[in-house]
Amino acid sequence: MTGKSHDNVILFPKTIDYYQFELTRMLENERYGEAISLLRFLLTCRSQDERVEEEWNALLQWLQTMFPDETFADFGAGSDPEDELSERDMLREKLILREREDGSYAAKLMESLKDASSLEKQLLALDQLALMEHPELNGQLIDWIKSGEQHPLIQYKTLQTLKLRGVQGLIELHRNGESVLVEIEDTPADFDQFPSIINEIIERIQQVSETNHPALAYFAQETWNEFLAFIYGTYQYRQMLRMDRDAIDAWAAALHLVLLERVFDSGDKEEILELYGITSELLFQWEQAYRIMQQFASSTFSGGFQR
CATH class of the missing domain: 1.25.40 (Serine Threonine Protein Phosphatase 5, Tetratricopeptide repeat)
Incomplete structure (x- = not known):
C-alpha cells in the first residue's frame, strides 16, 4: 500500500463488508502490520458511512499505539x-x-x-x-x-x-x-510457485485494475489464491496449464468482472471485454472462464466474504 490518496475510489456497502471481514481475520491471526496497512488504504478512499470511517480511524490509532513495531509493516515487504x-x-x-x-x-x-x-x-x-x-x-x-x-x-x-x-x-x-x-x-508450496502462465493471469488483473478499478487491486491477489486452491488438480486446472498465451486475457477478464459483480454490485461486461482486448476469437474462452469463475464465486464468496 502506498500513501497516495484514493479519493476516486468509492467503497460501496458490500465492499465495506468484505474489508470488515478481512480486518477481523487479520486481527484474529495477529497480523497487525497487515491490518495497519489495510486501514491506511481504506482511510484514503471515499465512503458514505462516516461511522465506519470513525471506527477504522480509531482502530488504526489503537494499533499504531499498541504495536509500534508494526507501524511501517507492508504486505510481504522487507521479510527476511x-x-x-x-x-x-x-x-x-x-x-x-x-x-x-x-x-x-x-x-x-x-x-x-x-x-x-x-x-x-x-x-x-x-x-x-x-x-x-x-x-x-x-x-x-x-x-x-x-x-x-x-x-x-x-x-x-x-x-x-x-x-x-x-x-x-x-x-x-x-x-x-x-x-x-x-x-x-x-x-506448489506457495502460490507464487504455480506455473508462470498461471501467475501471469493475476499480474494482468493487477495491471488493469490499478488504473481502472483501484479498489479491486487490493484483494484481487487473495481472491486469485483462493481460486487456485479451489481449482487445483481438477480438469479445468489441467486445461489452464495447456492454454495458449492469448487465453491469459480471457481468464483475467473473467475474474475481474466476477469481482466487480460480487463485491461492488457493479461491472459492465462490454467495458471489461474492451479493457482486456477480448476479441470474437477469444469470446468462447472468456465464456468458459467466466462460467468457472461464477461456480467458484457461488461456493466461496458466500462462505468466505459474506460470513
Missing part, C-alpha cells in the same frame, strides 16, 4: 527468509515441548482439523501439524483428506502440509464434484 526460518524453527521447538507435556496434543489438532465449522481453526491446525514429528500423522492426514470432499482451500492446504512433511506419491481426492489424481510432491 532467515527470520522466517528462525520463526519456523522456534515454532517447531515449541510444538515438540507441547507434545511432551501433552501426549494427546497431535490428536487434538486432528480433531480441530476435522471440525469444519471454523475454516480459520482448520488452517491454524494444519500450520502446526506441518511441523510436528508425530509418526502417525502422515497416515492420518492422508486418510482424512481422502475420506470426503472438504473445503477446497483446506484440501489444498492439507496437500501442502503433506508435502512439507516429506510425503510423496499419488493421491485421489474428491474436488468440486469430480475425482482427481494429484502427486503430493508436485503441490
Whole structure:
C-alpha cells in the first residue's frame, strides 16, 4: 500500500463488508502490520458511512499505539527468509515441548482439523501439524483428506502440509464434484510457485485494475489464491496449464468482472471485454472462464466474504 490518496475510489456497502471481514481475520491471526496497512488504504478512499470511517480511524490509532513495531509493516515487504526460518524453527521447538507435556496434543489438532465449522481453526491446525514429528500423522492426514470432499482451500492446504512433511506419491481426492489424481510432491508450496502462465493471469488483473478499478487491486491477489486452491488438480486446472498465451486475457477478464459483480454490485461486461482486448476469437474462452469463475464465486464468496 502506498500513501497516495484514493479519493476516486468509492467503497460501496458490500465492499465495506468484505474489508470488515478481512480486518477481523487479520486481527484474529495477529497480523497487525497487515491490518495497519489495510486501514491506511481504506482511510484514503471515499465512503458514505462516516461511522465506519470513525471506527477504522480509531482502530488504526489503537494499533499504531499498541504495536509500534508494526507501524511501517507492508504486505510481504522487507521479510527476511532467515527470520522466517528462525520463526519456523522456534515454532517447531515449541510444538515438540507441547507434545511432551501433552501426549494427546497431535490428536487434538486432528480433531480441530476435522471440525469444519471454523475454516480459520482448520488452517491454524494444519500450520502446526506441518511441523510436528508425530509418526502417525502422515497416515492420518492422508486418510482424512481422502475420506470426503472438504473445503477446497483446506484440501489444498492439507496437500501442502503433506508435502512439507516429506510425503510423496499419488493421491485421489474428491474436488468440486469430480475425482482427481494429484502427486503430493508436485503441490506448489506457495502460490507464487504455480506455473508462470498461471501467475501471469493475476499480474494482468493487477495491471488493469490499478488504473481502472483501484479498489479491486487490493484483494484481487487473495481472491486469485483462493481460486487456485479451489481449482487445483481438477480438469479445468489441467486445461489452464495447456492454454495458449492469448487465453491469459480471457481468464483475467473473467475474474475481474466476477469481482466487480460480487463485491461492488457493479461491472459492465462490454467495458471489461474492451479493457482486456477480448476479441470474437477469444469470446468462447472468456465464456468458459467466466462460467468457472461464477461456480467458484457461488461456493466461496458466500462462505468466505459474506460470513
